[in-house]
Amino acid sequence: MNAFPFAIVGFDLDGTLFDTSADLGAAVNHALALAGRPAIALDAVKGLIGGGPRRMLERGLEESGGCDPDQLDRLYPPLLDHYSANIAVGTVPYPGLLAALDRLDGLGVAVGIVTNKQEALAVRLVDALGLSARFATIIGGDTLGAGNAKPSAAPIHELVRRLGGGRAAFVGDSIYDVMAAKNAGVPSIVVRFGFPNQPIETMGADAIIDSYAELVPTLERLGQPGR
Numbered sequence: 001m002n003a004f005p006f007a008i009v010g011f012d013l014d015g016t017l018f019d020t021s022a023d024l025g026a027a028v029n030h031a032l033a034l035a036g037r038p039a040i041a042l043d044a045v046k047g048l049i050g051g052g053p054r055r056m057l058e059r060g061l062e063e064s065g066g067c068d069p070d071q072l073d074r075l076y077p078p079l080l081d082h083y084s085a086n087i088a089v090g091t092v093p094y095p096g097l098l099a100a101l102d103r104l105d106g107l108g109v110a111v112g113i114v115t116n117k118q119e120a121l122a123v124r125l126v127d128a129l130g131l132s133a134r135f136a137t138i139i140g141g142d143t144l145g146a147g148n149a150k151p152s153a154a155p156i157h158e159l160v161r162r163l164g165g166g167r168a169a170f171v172g173d174s175i176y177d178v179m180a181a182k183n184a185g186v187p188s189i190v191v192r193f194g195f196p197n198q199p200i201e202t203m204g205a206d207a208i209i210d211s212y213a214e215l216v217p218t219l220e221r222l223g224q225p226g227r
Helices: 020-036 042-046 053-063 069-085 097-106 119-128 154-162 174-182 211-221
Strands: 010-011 109-116 168-172 188-191 207-209
Touching: 020 042, 020 053, 020 069, 042 109, 042 154, 053 069, 069 119, 097 211, 109 154, 119 211, 154 168, 154 174, 168 174, 168 211, 174 188, 188 211
Parallel strands: 010 109, 010 168, 168 188, 188 207
Antiparallel strands: none
16 A cells, blocks of 8 residues: 655645634624724625735725725734634634544644734634644744745745655645645645635646545545656
8 A cells, every 4th residue: 555645734724724704704894893894794704815814904995995004004903903802703624624634644644734824813723723733833924024925935845844844735725825835846725615816726726625525535646646
């Protein structure tokens, strides 16, 4: 029996590991309310997510009446404060995730998180969900300094370094994830159930999965010789 083809699997966080839309939406609407703006419906909030919380707020302001830099700077700290204080009220792992992590663990695969969420918030969320032991490391959008968040290859290279090297793959839900994987020279898998910021089929991922039950078989296929 051949060994599993990947030593490391990295995951995006929002829209990939966890459905964070309820709590992110509440934080955005809290900030919009401070500006006297109408709330954005949850389904619409999902389209704002990606690129980090500041970009999410910027999109929310643009869609609710326009955004200027001073307003963005003023509303960003209260958004973060609200989100941090309510980070796991409505957030849940996607169906099948824990079973997929169990399978990867049984295969000896090291797993970590690379997200554009601030590292402190990502660590806080994973801990609040009781899942810290499941991930060998968490790299946030601010971990490596300005200019080193996805779609930069830097956080994926750092993930591989921290987890001891070896062949890696990356799982996400957005073009930022696919581009980061391509820039890092690793295969990318996009989940269909996340918060895509463009049609999934146009992202150029190496594979698309509809559920976490498909993750390990898809990794096995991507790891075949010649791929």
